[in-house]
Amino acid sequence: xxxVVFEKVxxxxxxxxAIPGLDLVIESGEFVSLLGPSGCGKSTTLRMxxxxxxxxxxxxxxxxxxxxxxxxxxxxxAMVFQSYALYPHxxxxxxxxxxxxxxxxxxxxxxxxxxEVAALLQLEPLLARKxxxxxxxxxxxxxxxxxxxxxPSVFLLDEPLSNLDASLRAHMRAELxxxxxxxxxxxxxxxxxxLEAMTMSSRIAVMRAGELQQFAPPDEIxxxxxxxxVAGFIGTPAMALADGSLADGGxxxxxxxxxxxxxxxxxxxxxxPDAVTVGIRPEDVLVGEGPWQAQVxxxxxxxxxxxxxLDADGLALTARVPGSNALRxxxxxxxxxxxxxxxxxxxxxxRRWEPAGR
Amino acid sequence: MPDLALQRPGLSRERRDAxxxxxxxxxxxxxxxxxxVYPLLSAIALSFQSVYTxxxxxxxxxxxNYRELLGAGGFWAALLTTAxxxxxxxxxxxxxxxAMALLLHQNILFRSLARSLVLFPYFLSTVVAVLVWxxxxxxxxxxxxxxxxxxGVIDAPVNWLGAMPNAMLSIMVVGAWKFFxxxxxxxxxxxxxxxxxxxxxxxxxxxxxxxxxxxxxxPQLRDVxxxxxxxxxxxxxxxxxxxYLMTGGGPVNGTRTLPLIVYQQAFGLxxxxxxxxxxxxxxxVMLVFMLAYLQRARKAAA
Numbered sequence: 251x252x253x254v255v256f257e258k259v260x261x262x263x264x265x266x267x268a269i270p271g272l273d274l275v276i277e278s279g280e281f282v283s284l285l286g287p288s289g290c291g292k293s294t295t296l297r298m299x300x301x302x303x304x305x306x307x308x309x310x311x312x313x314x315x316x317x318x319x320x321x322x323x324x325x326x327x328a329m330v331f332q333s334y335a336l337y338p339h340x341x342x343x344x345x346x347x348x349x350x351x352x353x354x355x356x357x358x359x360x361x362x363x364x365x366e367v368a369a370l371l372q373l374e375p376l377l378a379r380k381x382x383x384x385x386x387x388x389x390x391x392x393x394x395x396x397x398x399x400x401x402p403s404v405f406l407l408d409e410p411l412s413n414l415d416a417s418l419r420a421h422m423r424a425e426l427x428x429x430x431x432x433x434x435x436x437x438x439x440x441x442x443x444x445l446e447a448m449t450m451s452s453r454i455a456v457m458r459a460g461e462l463q464q465f466a467p468p469d470e471i472x473x474x475x476x477x478x479x480v481a482g483f484i485g486t487p488a489m490a491l492a493d494g495s496l497a498d499g500g501x502x503x504x505x506x507x508x509x510x511x512x513x514x515x516x517x518x519x520x521x522x523p524d525a526v527t528v529g530i531r532p533e534d535v536l537v538g539e540g541p542w543q544a545q546v547x548x549x550x551x552x553x554x555x556x557x558x559x560l561d562a563d564g565l566a567l568t569a570r571v572p573g574s575n576a577l578r579x580x581x582x583x584x585x586x587x588x589x590x591x592x593x594x595x596x597x598x599x600x601r602r603w604e605p606a607g608r
Numbered sequence: 609m610p611d612l613a614l615q616r617p618g619l620s621r622e623r624r625d626a627x628x629x630x631x632x633x634x635x636x637x638x639x640x641x642x643x644x645v646y647p648l649l650s651a652i653a654l655s656f657q658s659v660y661t662x663x664x665x666x667x668x669x670x671x672x673n674y675r676e677l678l679g680a681g682g683f684w685a686a687l688l689t690t691a692x693x694x695x696x697x698x699x700x701x702x703x704x705x706x707a708m709a710l711l712l713h714q715n716i717l718f719r720s721l722a723r724s725l726v727l728f729p730y731f732l733s734t735v736v737a738v739l740v741w742x743x744x745x746x747x748x749x750x751x752x753x754x755x756x757x758x759x760g761v762i763d764a765p766v767n768w769l770g771a772m773p774n775a776m777l778s779i780m781v782v783g784a785w786k787f788f789x790x791x792x793x794x795x796x797x798x799x800x801x802x803x804x805x806x807x808x809x810x811x812x813x814x815x816x817x818x819x820x821x822x823x824x825x826x827p828q829l830r831d832v833x834x835x836x837x838x839x840x841x842x843x844x845x846x847x848x849x850x851x852y853l854m855t856g857g858g859p860v861n862g863t864r865t866l867p868l869i870v871y872q873q874a875f876g877l878x879x880x881x882x883x884x885x886x887x888x889x890x891x892x893v894m895l896v897f898m899l900a901y902l903q904r905a906r907k908a909a910a
Contacts, residue, residue: 302808323814335805339827348823352814396813 252278252313252326252403252436254299259308261294261460268294269460271308276438276453281430283439283447286457287483293408295457296440300329300406312404323352328397329406332413334389336381336396343368343377346395353400367395370429387418394429405437411446423449444484448472456480478600481529481593487557490535490567493597494528503605505592508565510542514589516605523603529593532557535569537577540586549577560585654884661878673885682861682869683889690865692776693783693851694844700784701840702833705791710825712792713799723796730789738853741782745769769855772862779854779863786850787843791836798832799825831908838901842894866890 254276261269269291276282284292297303299310301322309316317325328349336345343364350360368374371391381389390410397405407426411419427450430437441447447454448468456463456471456479464476475481481489494507498518505512507528537558544567548559551574558577560567562585569585577583596603619627655673659666677683712723729737744752745768753765768778802825810820848867851857857864857872864872866886874883 300808300812302811322808322812327812329809329812331805331809333803333805335803335809337806337809337823337827339830348810348815349813352819396809 253311254404254436254438255309255311256295256299257309257311259295259298259305259310261291261298261303262306267460269305272460272462274455274462274465276436278436279434280452281427281437281439281450283441283451283454284457285441285444285447285454286463287442289459290457291460292440292442292455292457294460296329296406296408296438299325299404299438300327301325325404326402327404327406328400328402329408330390330393330397330410332409334381334393334410334413336389336392338381341378341380342373342384342392342395345381345392346373346399349396349400363399367399370398371395386414387422390414390422398433403436405435407437407439409441410439412441412443419446426450444486448484456483458483474602475529475593476602478527478529478595481595481602485531487532487568487570489529489531489593490565491527491529492565494526495524496522496526496594505594509563510565512587512589512592514592514605516590516607518605520606522605523596523598525597526603527595527597527600529595530567530587531591531593532568532570534588534591535560535567536586536588537569537571537583538585540584542585543582544585546577546579546581546583549579651884652888654881655888657881657884659880659884661874661880664880666881669881673882674889677882677885677889683866683886685861686864686866686869687893689776689861689863690845690867693780693847693863693865694841696776696780697783697787698837698840698844700780701788701791701844702837704784705788705836706795706829706833708788709792709795709799712796726792727789729786732786734786734849735853737786738782738850741778741785742769742854745778770859772859775855775859775863779851782854783844783847783850787840790840794832794836795829798829802828834904835901835908838897838904841897842901845894845897846890 254274256272256274259269259272260267272291272295274295284295286292294303298305299312299317301317301320305318308318310318312325312327337348340348346367347360347364350363355363364377368377371394373388373391373395376384376388376392381392384392393410410426411422414422423446430450439447439450448471451468453465453467454471455465458479464471464480466474466476471480471484475484475489478491482491492507494505496518497504497506497511499511499513501518503514503516503518503522505514505526505528537560542562544560544562544565546558547561547566548557550557550559553574555573556571556575556577558569558571560569560583567585571577590608594603594605595601656668656670657666658669658673708726712719712726716722744750747753747765747767747770750768752768753762756762757765766774768774806824806828807820810824815823846867847865848871851863851865852868852871855863857868867890870883870886870890873879873886
């Protein structure tokens with residue numbers, strides 16, 4: 251069983267601290283995505299795990315070995331690069347066999363491994379070609395093949411799909427999920443694309459400015475974001491976030507946001523923060539009927555649903571409305587909220603605050 | 609342009625385009641014809657004549673110049689000397705150039721300064737460079753002998769330019785010193801375009817520094833090295849001033865390459881026709897490399 255553990259890992263470039271101190275435990279066989287905007291430290295984290303960067307302090311363990319002082323080749327990992335990094339003068343077969351060759355695997359054994367990997371990734375017809383003669387998706391599969399052939403205990407993938415076009419990306423996502431299911435190996439996947447992270451991961455580590463924001467399964471990240479950053483970063487279109495306050499409305503918790511007073515189906519007992527950030531996902535805004543009125547600011551039909559930007563007396567909300575519809579900009583509509591699904595964050599520290607009884 | 613013939617009605621569009629095309633390439637064709645084709649044809653014509661240089665008067669002798677040239681043995685000896693000089697100095701240029709480019713590609717101290725300084729020999733006038741080198745190689749007061757003797761490598765001063773094979777080795781070294789920056793520029797430019805991810809992938813795949821050089825760097829340099837070698841072969845093959853000024857072709861004929869014979873025939877012996885025959889023969893040898901270069905360039909463009 252191969253666990254990957256980051257313990258108080260920090261990385262500084264000169265005076266610039268990229269990662270102040272990271273603690274992360276990736277369980278054996280997990281598919282973990284490191285997700286965050288550019289410069290959040292996700293690639294640096296992966297590269298430190300690969301041995302391409304040296305952490306400034308802390309320890310990284312793969313299995314029961316501390317790998318900080320081990321060369322990349324000695325870490326029992328394989329990596330797939332964003333640019334694929336295939337050796338351009340070698341054929342597909344030579345590319346895939348290269349890591350075996352460098353480890354002194356006999357030629358006959360290399361051929362057997364190559365055949366296995368080629369069959370798994372459907373690369374047989376391409377083995378004699380050079381990378382320059384392959385499409386992006388094929389190059390991607392060769393890069394995967396080169397990683398697979400060594401049977402490492404951990405796979406590292408650095409934005410491997412970002413150079414592919416949209417339809418191929420969807421296809422490769424499915425292939426990667428299938429591959430992970432069949433191999434059962436630990437995979438660490440760096441991406442800035444939340445859709446990739448949400449669809450493939452067993453857990454997602456959301457990072458920002460070198461700090462781990464939340465490390466949880468996709469549905470928890472989406473439904474119970476740990477703080478305002480995760481709430482705003484995950485979900486397209488983004489969750490509406492606005493300042494509000496909490497009050498006791500005759501035993502019920504009432505949240506005041508904009509000019510709305512929303513009675514929540516939770517008891518008002520216990521300690522509650524003075525000021526809160528209120529988060530409302532687009533699918534929790536119900537347009538049509540309800541106690542409140544809003545003006546339509548923008549209508550974006552996408553086919554199967556329409557994204558509608560609303561202005562409820564100064565409060566900006568986004569709503570998803572099924573199908574195409576006849577909403578017009580400037581029109582006033584009635585709306586309601588799925589009150590039990592409203593997210594509350596303590597304004598003082600940005601952390602999620604749960605009312606009693608949820 | 610109301611009077612331009614191209615505007616005349618009745619000309620089809622295709623014909624108009626074709627005429628316009630001719631008009632546009634005409635200046636280039638004329639200039640190339642005047643400065644390249646005409647002198648080339650004149651040289652070939654000269655090589656079939658016996659011409660006295662000071663008066664430039666002469667008469668048609670047919671293939672007599674070529675018969676003499678091929679029969680005398682001097683041509684073949686000089687061709688061999690030229691080949692040895694070219695192969696030797698080029699090998700040194702490539703080895704030093706690639707090594708220096710690899711060094712300058714690293715994160716060394718004062719990298720930009722070093723990158724500028726390394727070009728110095730290439731920009732220095734050959735006459736100046738040769739004067740300095742002749743001084744360094746001088747058998748009486750040159751620093752090369754002094755240093756080698758001080759280091760105990762040699763017991764007595766070595767005659768670097770007046771004996772063979774020393775003279776050939778010396779000009780090879782000076783040629784390498786003078787022209788290696790060209791290799792550095794070309795190779796360094798290519799090195800900077802090799803994606804870092806290839807080296808990282810190789811490190812993860814278990815390749816050490818030597819493997820990374822032979823499996824990543826060198827294959828990526830292959831194309832640029834082919835072009836550099838072809839170009840430098842042609843340029844070294846016809847190198848004149850450096851050798852003429854260093855040794856004058858001596859000792860005896862030890863470093864007398866083909867370009868030196870051309871000069872000697874034309875202005876020493878006043879045999880312009882014979883000189884042209886040598887020059888044309890040289891051109892034919894170089895044509896092989898030119899064709900190889902053109903084929904390479906076309907392949908690279910495709």
